[in-house]
Amino acid sequence: MLPRIAIIGRPNVGKSTLFNRLVGRKLAIVDNTPGVTRDRKEYEARIGGRDILLLDTAGLEEAPPDTVAGRMRASSEAAIKQADLILFVIDAKAGLTPSDRAFGTWLRRQRVPVLVVANKTEGRHGGMAALEAYELGFGDPIAISAEHGEGISDLHSTAAAMLPEEPAEEDEDDKDRPLRLAIVGRPNAGKSTLLNALLGEERMITGPEPGLTRDAVTSEFLDDTGRRVRIVDTAGMRKKAKIVEGLEQMSVGATINALKEAEIAVLVLDALLGLDEQDLRIARLAEREGRAVIIALNKWDAVEDRIAARRGIEDTLQTSLAQLKGITVVAMSAATGRSVDKLMPAVRETLERWNKRVPTGELNRWFEGALSRHQPPLADGRRIKLRYATMPKARPPTIVIFGPRAEDLPEDYRRYLVNSFRDAFDMPGVPIRLQLRGTT
Numbered sequence: 001m002l003p004r005i006a007i008i009g010r011p012n013v014g015k016s017t018l019f020n021r022l023v024g025r026k027l028a029i030v031d032n033t034p035g036v037t038r039d040r041k042e043y044e045a046r047i048g049g050r051d052i053l054l055l056d057t058a059g060l061e062e063a064p065p066d067t068v069a070g071r072m073r074a075s076s077e078a079a080i081k082q083a084d085l086i087l088f089v090i091d092a093k094a095g096l097t098p099s100d101r102a103f104g105t106w107l108r109r110q111r112v113p114v115l116v117v118a119n120k121t122e123g124r125h126g127g128m129a130a131l132e133a134y135e136l137g138f139g140d141p142i143a144i145s146a147e148h149g150e151g152i153s154d155l156h157s158t159a160a161a162m163l164p165e166e167p168a169e170e171d172e173d174d175k176d177r178p179l180r181l182a183i184v185g186r187p188n189a190g191k192s193t194l195l196n197a198l199l200g201e202e203r204m205i206t207g208p209e210p211g212l213t214r215d216a217v218t219s220e221f222l223d224d225t226g227r228r229v230r231i232v233d234t235a236g237m238r239k240k241a242k243i244v245e246g247l248e249q250m251s252v253g254a255t256i257n258a259l260k261e262a263e264i265a266v267l268v269l270d271a272l273l274g275l276d277e278q279d280l281r282i283a284r285l286a287e288r289e290g291r292a293v294i295i296a297l298n299k300w301d302a303v304e305d306r307i308a309a310r311r312g313i314e315d316t317l318q319t320s321l322a323q324l325k326g327i328t329v330v331a332m333s334a335a336t337g338r339s340v341d342k343l344m345p346a347v348r349e350t351l352e353r354w355n356k357r358v359p360t361g362e363l364n365r366w367f368e369g370a371l372s373r374h375q376p377p378l379a380d381g382r383r384i385k386l387r388y389a390t391m392p393k394a395r396p397p398t399i400v401i402f403g404p405r406a407e408d409l410p411e412d413y414r415r416y417l418v419n420s421f422r423d424a425f426d427m428p429g430v431p432i433r434l435q436l437r438g439t440t
């Protein structure tokens with residue numbers, strides 16, 4: 001999924017010229033046939049070393065509204081829905097016009113990142129307009145000359161920095177990269193038994209051997225889809241400690257090390273004991289490390305009242321960590337092997353959510369709704385204004401919210417946004433990072 005950039009602004013500011021310069025070929029040929037609504041097109045381009053899609057908004061300008069501002073708005077509304085970044089072009093030679101200002105006011109209320117581009121500044125032309133462009137309220141404008149190719153590299157690097165982060169390289173060769181899974185849980189929950197059951201059930205590549213960190217042990221197998229799975233497990237080391245100390249205590253250090261090597265944690269619970277403080281503590285560690293989590297509700301064979309046992313777990317999940325609400329729970333028996341085959345499909349499903357990228361347009365439709373359902377609070381008697389959201393990265397999903405004084409947002413409202421995001425995009429069991437950035 002490539003990020004999308006749209007170039008907007010009033011007629012004759014140089015949008016097509018800039019478009020051609022960025023795409024590198026004479027592609028944006030204007031079709032002046034009246035009444036012909038062209039299909040919206042996208043062109044591949046490279047901006048600051050990033051592959052992107054440039055939206056061709058020229059066709060949209062032929063839409064009916066007959067004032068300049070109305071046409072700009074009509075074309076921009078469609079572009080904003082799809083774009084990860086808007087380049088708002090003004091003509092620095094002509095100066096900032098009333099329609100630029102009116103459009104800027106409207107654009108400021110839209111939930112999308114905007115970079116102002118002051119065009120036609122060749123030969124130190126238009127310095128005043130570039131300054132005026134600050135008044136539009138989108139931060140530093142970039143001064144360029146699309147026709148003469150001046151300021152373009154500045155535009156490239158600034159625009160690239162405003163795009164969502166490039167997906168990690170490892171996403172690309174998914175097939176070769178092992179899925180990394182940590183088996184965590186308190187002593188005697190059945191972690192070693194589960195590891196053996198998985199290695200027995202699936203096609204083992206390597207049995208337990210020392211892992212990257214001191215106290216972890218890794219094994220690899222091929223799952224039912226042929227994907228390599230590396231299991232990081234702390235059982236081997238812990239067993240030794242148990243003998244030495246005679247204590248049945250969870251090793252927090254070993255758990256953290258296993259989590260660091262993994263993408264997802266399978267939290268093994270002893271169904272006879274339910275979900276207790278020690279388990280929640282492990283779940284919190286996984287959250288802190290940014291790992292996805294699912295629950296293996298083990299020893300299901302030994303449970304007599306399964307309905308009560310399930311309800312007990314679900315109740316605790318409801319009232320404990322918000323991250324755990326709706327988390328996948330696989331009831332199984334590592335000892336008998338029953339339902340162990342349900343674990344890997346559940347792991348893959350949760351990891352898919354952990355990997356998910358939400359496009360800026362979709363993200364901001366959610367954001368708009370979340371803000372209208374529950375307004376941001378006041379700070380020092382003034383309402384905190386939030387402008388837009390971006391999702392620069394996944395693994396774990398990270399959202400950045402921009403607005404003047406966004407940093408002042410209190411903890412409970414941040415939590416509200418995170419939970420609302422988790423519900424909207426169906427990400428139970430996935431830690432979500434929220435960052436707030438103040439803007440001008």
Ligand code: GDP
Binds near residue numbers: 010017145
């Ligand atoms: P659009 O209507 O916004 O797509 O604008 P165009 O790209 O068609 O450009 C409108 C006019 O401005 C054309 O005559 C261009 O040659 C001119 N133009 C575009 N960029 C520059 C520039 O950097 N400097 C100057 N002086 N003229 C430019």
Ligand code: GDP
Binds near residue numbers: 186188298302333
């Ligand atoms: P670990 O400390 O988490 O690695 O737990 P182990 O795998 O050593 O298991 C602890 C105890 O629970 C052992 O006595 C296992 O036989 C038992 N156990 C493990 N899985 C199951 C299961 O599915 N059902 C039952 N009834 N007992 C189990």
